[in-house]
Amino acid sequence: MKLLEDRIREDGLVLPGNVLKVNQFLNHQIDPELMYALAEEFVKLYKDEKITKILTIEASGIAPAIMTGLLLRVPVLFARKQKSSTMNEGLYTAEVYSYTKKVKNTVSVDEKFLKKEDRVLIIDDFLANGQAVQGLIEICHEAHADIVGVGIAIEKSFQEGAELIRNQGVRLESLARISSFADNKVHFVEDADNE
Amino acid sequence: MKLLEDRIREDGLVLPGNVLKVNQFLNHQIDPELMYALAEEFVKLYKDEKITKILTIEASGIAPAIMTGLLLRVPVLFARKQKSSTMNEGLYTAEVYSYTKKVKNTVSVDEKFLKKEDRVLIIDDFLANGQAVQGLIEICHEAHADIVGVGIAIEKSFQEGAELIRNQGVRLESLARISSFADNKVHFVEDADNE
Numbered sequence: 001m002k003l004l005e006d007r008i009r010e011d012g013l014v015l016p017g018n019v020l021k022v023n024q025f026l027n028h029q030i031d032p033e034l035m036y037a038l039a040e041e042f043v044k045l046y047k048d049e050k051i052t053k054i055l056t057i058e059a060s061g062i063a064p065a066i067m068t069g070l071l072l073r074v075p076v077l078f079a080r081k082q083k084s085s086t087m088n089e090g091l092y093t094a095e096v097y098s099y100t101k102k103v104k105n106t107v108s109v110d111e112k113f114l115k116k117e118d119r120v121l122i123i124d125d126f127l128a129n130g131q132a133v134q135g136l137i138e139i140c141h142e143a144h145a146d147i148v149g150v151g152i153a154i155e156k157s158f159q160e161g162a163e164l165i166r167n168q169g170v171r172l173e174s175l176a177r178i179s180s181f182a183d184n185k186v187h188f189v190e191d192a193d194n195e
Numbered sequence: 196m197k198l199l200e201d202r203i204r205e206d207g208l209v210l211p212g213n214v215l216k217v218n219q220f221l222n223h224q225i226d227p228e229l230m231y232a233l234a235e236e237f238v239k240l241y242k243d244e245k246i247t248k249i250l251t252i253e254a255s256g257i258a259p260a261i262m263t264g265l266l267l268r269v270p271v272l273f274a275r276k277q278k279s280s281t282m283n284e285g286l287y288t289a290e291v292y293s294y295t296k297k298v299k300n301t302v303s304v305d306e307k308f309l310k311k312e313d314r315v316l317i318i319d320d321f322l323a324n325g326q327a328v329q330g331l332i333e334i335c336h337e338a339h340a341d342i343v344g345v346g347i348a349i350e351k352s353f354q355e356g357a358e359l360i361r362n363q364g365v366r367l368e369s370l371a372r373i374s375s376f377a378d379n380k381v382h383f384v385e386d387a388d389n390e
Contacts, residue, residue: 029308030257030271032264059253059273062225063261069227070262076225078254113224 001041001175004153005188007034008176014184018156019100026125026153027060032067038175039067042151045173046121049148053077053114055140056123057107057132064153065123072121077114079107079136092142094135099128107135109143116144127152127174130161137170149173157189196236196370199348200383202229203371209379213351214295221320221348222255227262233370234262237318237346240368244343246316248272248309250335252302252327259348260318267316272308274331276300287337289330294323302330304338311339322347322369325356332365344368352384 013021025031042064054076056065062078069076081096082105091108098105114120122136133150140147147170155162155174165172177189208216220226237259249271251260257273264271276291277300286303293300309315317331328345335342342365350357350369360367372384 023305024308025270028273028275028305030261030264030273032261032271033268035261036265059257059275062254062257063271066225066227066230066258066261067265069225070231073228075220076227076258078223078225080223080254110218110223113219 001038003034003037004176005190007031008154008178008186012186014181014186018158018181020154020156020178020181020186022154026063030060030063032063035063035067038064038153039071041175042068042121042123042173043071045151046149049119049121051119051121051148053118053120053145054123055079055109055114055120055136057081057136060126061124061132064125064151068121068123068151075113077109079109079139081105081107092139094138094142096131096135098131107132107139109139111143114139114143114145118143118145119148120145121148122150123152124150125153127155127161127165127172128159130159130164133161133165137165137168151175154178196233198229198232199371200385202226203349203373203381207381209376209381213353213376215349215351215373215376215381217349221258225255225258227258230258230262233259233348234266236370237263237316237368238266241316241344241346244314244316246314246343248313248315248340249318250274250304250309250315250331251318252276252331255321256319256327259320259346263316263318263346270308272304274302274304274334276302287334289333289337291326291330293326302327302334304334306338309334309338309340313338313340314343315340316343317345318347319345320348322350322356322360322367323354325354325359328356328360332360332363346370349373 011024057079093108149171152174206219288303344366347369
């Protein structure tokens with residue numbers, strides 16, 4: 001998606017350790033109109049899928065997810081992160097390891113809000129190692145809900161997350177796919193294809 | 196706001212200890228169209244204020260804030276919560292005590308995204324003791340930004356938050372104001388006025 005790639009080139013910061021900082025428009029300060037545009041793209045990609053629910057994870061998945069829910073007129077459910085996994089009654093839970101923060105979190109969703117009749121679109125802002133999305137997939141399995149697919153704003157295609165998800169037969173659509181940060185610049189998968 | 200009050204009556208759960216659970220439409224599962232309607236109301240209330248930025252706090256403030264930002268075409272900034280206050284360089288921070296979770300968090304915002312030229316509308320889902328909003332007000336003061344006002348979805352008017360904010364001369368607009376949970380039912384301030 002050109003709009004998002006341009007924005008990443010313009011306002012993204014490449015930091016040591018393959019870190020891309022996009023807190024100017026995505027995960028600290030948020031550009032609502034960009035979120036709306038991302039949502040329009042997700043809706044185009046998944047338009048025939050009779051989605052009944054959007055599932056995301058706090059905090060920075062909420063903005064693109066809520067816009068997608070607005071356009072599709074379906075509820076948006078966000079998984080909560082907790083340090084420990086006490087008080088799990090009535091919850092679907094999954095363990096998620098964050099490579100960035102080097103902590104293990106339990107993510108959870110109230111059983112009331114995810115049913116086997118649901119057709120779920122999973123939305124998140126970033127896909128790198130894929131641990132968060134994997135946790136959301138497991139939660140859908142626990143609920144016996146159908147996973148229509150996953151919609152990601154920014155995918156780091158050189159990390160294992162994308163493969164992890166596709167290998168399970170889950171459809172993955174990422175609006176910007178980063179192939180490398182060579183020379184401290186952001187290179188997209190499309191760039192590489194053209195070279 | 197009748198739409199919100201009706202929804203609280205219909206889908207809110209009153210629990211012991213004056214707890215109102217609205218995780219069916221506001222802070223776990225979210226109704227995007229309701230969030231859009233809340234945003235329209237905030238925009239109506241603050242339409243002449245030349246707002247340049249929405250400030251909220253993760254996680255459940257993000258949904259109503261992003262819709263308000265969409266309508267006003269201004270960026271939305273969400274403060275992050277951390278347990279400790281290490282690595283505060285380049286951040287505006289405030290200490291926030293959560294009575295619900297009985298923990299003290301440091302909330303923070305990157306200095307880059309809040310300037311003295313900004314005219315800020317603070318948005319949050321809930322106002323009870325007012326600690327979170329108070330933290331956001333302090334952050335605005337640190338940045339020497341103007342606070343246009345505060346927009347809240349649900350205010351528990353019988354707790355001290357509303358007074359705490361108004362006593363500082365900060366405008367507060369809450370879309371549903373709860374006067375009590377007598378007999379395990381939700382009573383709104385307007386109800387009391389009519390009785």
